[in-house]
Amino acid sequence: MISDVIEWDENNLDHACRRLTAVEIEQVISNAASYRRHRRYPDRVLFTDSAHGGKRATVVARYDAGRRRIRPITAWEEP
Secondary structure, X not given: OOOOEEOOOHHHHHHHOOOOOHHHHHHHHHHOOOOEEOOOOOOEEXXXXXXXXXXXXXXXXXXXXXXXXXXXXXXXEOO
């Protein structure tokens, strides 16, 4: 994992957890072997992998390399 901390508060919990649970989002981030930069937003990264239950998903998060923190923004299950 590229981060020491995954940041949650009421604002990003509400939006990011519309389609996946916070636990699933953290599992996808932790399980991802790599990430890619968002094309439009250079401070955001995309993780695509599976949660422990096998659900394949993508998570978009803001990554603060200096503080080694990831802040999930949104997530969805892959078909």
